[in-house]
Amino acid sequence: MPSTATTSRPTATAAWTRRHLLGLRELSADEIRLILNTAASFREISLRPIKKVPALRGQTVVNLFFEPSTRTRTSFELAAKRLSADVMNIAIQASSVAKGETVLDTVRNLEALKVDTIVVRHAAAGVPHLIARHANASIVNAGDGAHEHPTQALLDCFTIQEKLGRIEGLNVSIIGDIGHSRVARSNLWGLTKLGARVTVCGPPTLVPPTIAQLGVRVTHRIEDAIREADVLMLLRIQHERQEAKLVPSIREYRLRYGIDRERLARAKSGVLIMHPGPINRGVELDSSVADGPYSVILDQVTNGLAVRMAVLYLVSGAPEVSEELG
Amino acid sequence: MGKVLITGGRVIDPSTNRDGVFDILIERGKIADIQPNIPANGAKPLDARGRLVVPGFIDLHTHLRQPGREDSETLETGLRAAARGGFTAVCAMPNTEPAIDTRGVADFIHQEGQRLGLVAVRAVGAVTKGRQGAELTDFGELFDAGCVALSDDGSPVMDGLLMRRALEYARVFERPIIQHAEDLTLSAGGVAHEGLLSMTLGLPGIPAEAESVMVARDLALAELTSGWLHLAHLSSARSVELVRQAKRRGVHVTCEVTPHHLALTHEAIEGFNTDAKVNPPLRAEQDRLALIEGLRDGTIDCIATDHAPHADWEKDAEFAAAPFGIAGLETALGVCVRTLLEPNHLTWPQLIEKLSVKPAAIANLPGGTLKPGSEANLTLIDPDVSWTVDPQRFLSKCRRSPFVGWTLRGRVTHTIVKGGVVYSGDAES
Numbered sequence: 001m002p003s004t005a006t007t008s009r010p011t012a013t014a015a016w017t018r019r020h021l022l023g024l025r026e027l028s029a030d031e032i033r034l035i036l037n038t039a040a041s042f043r044e045i046s047l048r049p050i051k052k053v054p055a056l057r058g059q060t061v062v063n064l065f066f067e068p069s070t071r072t073r074t075s076f077e078l079a080a081k082r083l084s085a086d087v088m089n090i091a092i093q094a095s096s097v098a099k100g101e102t103v104l105d106t107v108r109n110l111e112a113l114k115v116d117t118i119v120v121r122h123a124a125a126g127v128p129h130l131i132a133r134h135a136n137a138s139i140v141n142a143g144d145g146a147h148e149h150p151t152q153a154l155l156d157c158f159t160i161q162e163k164l165g166r167i168e169g170l171n172v173s174i175i176g177d178i179g180h181s182r183v184a185r186s187n188l189w190g191l192t193k194l195g196a197r198v199t200v201c202g203p204p205t206l207v208p209p210t211i212a213q214l215g216v217r218v219t220h221r222i223e224d225a226i227r228e229a230d231v232l233m234l235l236r237i238q239h240e241r242q243e244a245k246l247v248p249s250i251r252e253y254r255l256r257y258g259i260d261r262e263r264l265a266r267a268k269s270g271v272l273i274m275h276p277g278p279i280n281r282g283v284e285l286d287s288s289v290a291d292g293p294y295s296v297i298l299d300q301v302t303n304g305l306a307v308r309m310a311v312l313y314l315v316s317g318a319p320e321v322s323e324e325l326g
Numbered sequence: 327m328g329k330v331l332i333t334g335g336r337v338i339d340p341s342t343n344r345d346g347v348f349d350i351l352i353e354r355g356k357i358a359d360i361q362p363n364i365p366a367n368g369a370k371p372l373d374a375r376g377r378l379v380v381p382g383f384i385d386l387h388t389h390l391r392q393p394g395r396e397d398s399e400t401l402e403t404g405l406r407a408a409a410r411g412g413f414t415a416v417c418a419m420p421n422t423e424p425a426i427d428t429r430g431v432a433d434f435i436h437q438e439g440q441r442l443g444l445v446a447v448r449a450v451g452a453v454t455k456g457r458q459g460a461e462l463t464d465f466g467e468l469f470d471a472g473c474v475a476l477s478d479d480g481s482p483v484m485d486g487l488l489m490r491r492a493l494e495y496a497r498v499f500e501r502p503i504i505q506h507a508e509d510l511t512l513s514a515g516g517v518a519h520e521g522l523l524s525m526t527l528g529l530p531g532i533p534a535e536a537e538s539v540m541v542a543r544d545l546a547l548a549e550l551t552s553g554w555l556h557l558a559h560l561s562s563a564r565s566v567e568l569v570r571q572a573k574r575r576g577v578h579v580t581c582e583v584t585p586h587h588l589a590l591t592h593e594a595i596e597g598f599n600t601d602a603k604v605n606p607p608l609r610a611e612q613d614r615l616a617l618i619e620g621l622r623d624g625t626i627d628c629i630a631t632d633h634a635p636h637a638d639w640e641k642d643a644e645f646a647a648a649p650f651g652i653a654g655l656e657t658a659l660g661v662c663v664r665t666l667l668e669p670n671h672l673t674w675p676q677l678i679e680k681l682s683v684k685p686a687a688i689a690n691l692p693g694g695t696l697k698p699g700s701e702a703n704l705t706l707i708d709p710d711v712s713w714t715v716d717p718q719r720f721l722s723k724c725r726r727s728p729f730v731g732w733t734l735r736g737r738v739t740h741t742i743v744k745g746g747v748v749y750s751g752d753a754e755s
């Protein structure tokens with residue numbers, strides 16, 4: 001669906017008024033569309049020979065990562081650079097936290113340097129909220145514990161929109177460790193707000209029953225999740241889950257819920273295979289499927305850049321996209 | 327100490343079924359007389375017109391943090407907060423550093439309390455050495471030192487056999503084992519009530535069953551041993567029902583509930599609000615209503631604060647890493663008025679019974695009554711004045727309360743311990 005991406009002016013009616021992006025739960029459908037439309041404009045720029053715009057010139061973006069994540073950090077870093085911002089990457093090891101310096105101590109030190117935007121990744125839910133309550137900078141959540149990972153869901157929505165032309169009315173199945181997944185939560189908010197029918201699937205130990213109250217269908221049978229799906233979104237299954245007695249073994253999980261060619265054969269033709277990465281090849285996703293024709297996993301990475309440019313741009317409060325990109 | 331004459335107040339003493347306007351004469355630290363219109367005869371007058379005069383509140387569950395965490399609270403700041411809350415005695419929980427597991431630590435608490443001369447403080451000793459859940463403390467030594475009960479609060483006694491022995495052995499002293507009922511294998515590192523909100527926020531949940539499973543086990547052990555089980559801070563509907571049935575069977579069990587569990591649900595943690603992070607966690611509305619009903623029908627014996635002070639820097643942290651606990655002493659009365667009296671769940675005499683008479687009986691402390699001859703421990707309340715909760719003005723070192731900004735009705739104007747005024751609201755404004 002390349003048509004909207006070639007016209008530079010976003011069509012959403014909402015104006016962006018937020019200083020932070022902490023999650024998709026609190027956003028309206030219009031606000032999500034505004035981000036996606038803004039991302040479409042930036043996506044177009046990334047196809048030009050000169051990929052840089054001066055939108056955030058003179059601003060400083062800090063990637064404050066309390067949890068290592070090369071791919072998310074690189075994506076944000078490149079996004080900020082393409083917007084001409086100065087970028088600082090700060091990786092905080094758990095050990096320095098143990099020395100008694102709190103999250104807020106770290107943030108106060110950054111604030112003393114007058115940074116404009118802080119992109120936060122932390123293993124604990126709610127840390128971006130904690131920082132937003134105490135900081136003057138704009139805060140972008142780059143993943144907090146099992147809570148939210150809004151830019152991941154936005155890039156997923158963007159990719160679905162790009163590949164299938166719409167989100168409304170589509171059947172999207174999210175399969176795997178729903179309970180511990182920030183990607184699942186953000187996608188659930190984003191996709192349902194945009195009108196998709198979301199199914200979550202996994203063993204009962206990994207799918208909190210209360211999730212049904214959020215307007216999604218719950219199934220524990222992989223066949224039910226595959227049959228009608230337009231999109232299959234697979235989540236990484238962590239080896240810790242076995243230790244926590246949530247699954248008997250990783251092998252048992254693969255046999256019951258892993259997507260291989262045989263299972264994929266029962267899906268609709270043209271189904272999209274998505275994964276937030278990094279993939280456990282041969283666990284939740286067979287290699288042949290991950291690298292197969294239905295997989296849009298690398299498009300997700302490409303689109304992540306445009307989405308993160310849009311987010312950094314919008315929270316910065318810089319002038320309208322159209323004027324800037326003209 | 328001279329004579330004091332408290333005049334013209336509405337005296338509510340559930341222990342003697344008294345409710346009416348009386349004067350109270352205090353002499354040598356004791357209640358000397360209660361009559362309408364007692365002549366002053368040189369006694370210092372204290373005008374209580376428009377006020378309630380009640381037996382002083384007694385808190386069965388206070389964390390004072392000393393020794394060990396004097397940066398969070400000291401006996402002095404905690405007892406000043408207690409005085410302002412209308413408490414004339416508090417029971418200090420043993421999860422100090424070191425724990426109150428030997429006579430020496432209990433003696434320190436009691437001597438320091440005496441020296442301060444504020445609110446009376448009595449220690450709750452630990453059930454196990456270092457609260458490690460492995461070896462019983464020397465119960466007799468701790469009770470000889472004046473401990474009113476034993477508890478490993480902060481942690482439960484997980485080992486079933488050890489709990490059985492504790493309940494059995496404590497029978498010698500006719501004192502309760504206070505259990506913080508939590509099956510740690512089920513709470514499993516959870517930080518909030520397991521429900522829709524914890525799921526939405528991505529926080530590991532603590533199911534209500536982590537409590538009720540332990541309550542069921544301990545009720546069975548209390549029945550087996552004929553020991554006295556006191557359950558701390560009940561939070562779930564199922565637990566209340568289990569206690570109700572056990573009491574019907576004649577099991578020797580008493581229990582308490584906190585003002586915050588009566589007033590709030592888990593919705594209070596919305597936005598990762600660590601000021602509502604307590605253990606057991608705030609639960610669902612049906613649990614809250616069951617707690618109120620339990621209090622009403624006598625299943626729950628009393629109200630205790632679980633005042634659990636923490637420093638700001640500890641609470642201004644990741645939700646999962648922030649410690650459980652909030653300041654509770656200075657808001658207890660106002661929150662109870664709002665939660666229990668205004669909706670007509672309880673009357674004033676019933677509330678005073680839950681805040682004073684019952685806890686005095688459970689802790690076997692002087693107080694809980696205004697009977698002539700008893701220790702003059704009283705609280706004077708202005709039942710009509712409204713005030714707004716501003717934790718920055720707390721006397722406790724802890725500034726963290728889920729009730730920040732709430733407008734509450736009813737405030738303590740005087741707290742009197744052994745005839746001496748340890749808190750007077752007049753000094754404040």
Ligand SMILES: [Zn+2]
Nearest residue numbers: 479480506558
């Ligand atoms: Zn406790």
Ligand SMILES: [Zn+2]
Nearest residue numbers: 419479480632
């Ligand atoms: Zn406690």
